[in-house]
Amino acid sequence: MLPNGTGTAIVTPFSPQGDVDHEALAQLVDWQIEEGVDFLVACGSTGEAATLSLDERLAVTATVVRSAAGRVPVLAGATDNATARAVDEAQAQAAMGVAGIMSAAPYYNKPTQAGLEAHFRAIADAIHLPLLLYNVPGRTGVDLRPETVARLAEHPRIGGIKEASGGVRRVMDLVAQTPSAFAVLCGDDDIVVPAIASGARGLISVASNALPRTIATIVRHARAGDFVTARADLLPLLPFIDLLFTEANPIPVKAALAMQGRISDTVRLPLLSATAPLRERMAPFLPMSSRLGVSA
Incomplete structure (x- = not known):
């Protein structure tokens, strides 16, 4: 069974020299x-899987699984536009101690x-x-x-789908057309409340x-049916969520x-670090780490 709730599509930290920073x-x-997420997804789009080698992707998954230490489930991405390679990677990732495999539709060759x-x-x-x-047509x-x-x-x-085409109606169609045991997970932060109300x-x-x-x-509020509170908490974050996609995720x-x-x-x-204007626009939304010696 696939996990429910909040899953972080976790980034892959790099050193300033561009190596995977496993300690970070x-x-x-x-x-x-510690902050309460329900599961983690390694080696997805947000994890920059496309610019990691297979050995690096497996090492990233190993670090996430080892660090999670059974406290939350971990899913691992395995995506390729050649089915044979996708199968090989899915098998390799499945041997890493993960709870499941996430795979996006093949990109570029448009099947x-x-x-x-x-x-x-x-x-x-x-x-x-x-x-x-994993359906993410904007990328694939x-x-x-x-x-x-x-x-x-x-x-x-095949136990579920991460639906990231950006529409609540699509979530509703998926819920309506699949068995009740099939997990439809929202892949877009900005529509999570109506998506859960629609069955995600x-x-x-x-x-x-x-x-x-x-x-x-x-x-958590939305899954408990408290959509008023969930909506009130989400609405002030929408400008920040928009900023997360003004430059490529x-x-x-x-x-x-x-x-x-x-x-x-x-x-x-081919990605480049964020521009200074974007950083300035994001700053008001971020609680500062104590390591910086400042407060939000």
């Missing part, structure tokens, strides 16, 4: 868990819906863990349609990297974490 990652995992179905079935057939589908260039998801939901190891089981969040307790509390959220003194803001080319 371990500290970030501890902080996320048909039948091709997408065959791709995900091949991955699910090759692993022993639950598979979380292809949309995993609800009717395709409904067919995939019949597979015993939780959120895989970018914003919770920087504001884990706040986001986890919003999701994870550039802004890494800058936010750097401003809190938690990681370096280093990203790998």
Whole structure:
């Protein structure tokens, strides 16, 4: 079974020289868990999986699993536009002690819906863990349609979807067309409250990297049916959430974490670190780390 609630799509910290900073990652995992998130997702879009080597991705997953130490479940990303490579990585990640595998639709080669179905079935057939589908057409260039998801939901190891196409209606269609045991997770911070009201089981969040307790509390209120409180807490954050996507994710959220003194803001080319104007606009939303010696 896939986890519900708040999952942080955790960043991959780099040293200023561009190497994976496993110490900073371990500290970030501890902080996320202490702040109340329900699960973690390693090696996704926010984790810059696209610019990590396979060995680096497996090492990142190992650090997250080891640091979580069973306190929360960990999912690992395994995405490729060649099905054979996606299968190989899913099998490798499944051996790392994770609770499930998340896999996005293949990018660039634009398969048909039948091709997408065959791709995900091949991955699910090759692993022993639950598979979380990931629909993010803004990045992949292809949309995993609800009717395709409904067919995939019949597979015993395809347990849910992270839906990040940006619309509440899509969440509603997925909930309506899939079995009750199938976990629809919102992949867009800004619509999490209406998404949960529409049947989503939780959120895989970018914003919770920087504001884990706040986001986890919003999701908890919404899942408990207290939509008035959840909405009141979310609305003031919408400008910050917008800022997280004014430059390509994870550039802004890494800058936010750097401003809190938690990681370096280093990203790998072709991404560049956040601009000064963006940092200035984000600053009012961020509780400052005690390591900086300032308060919000």
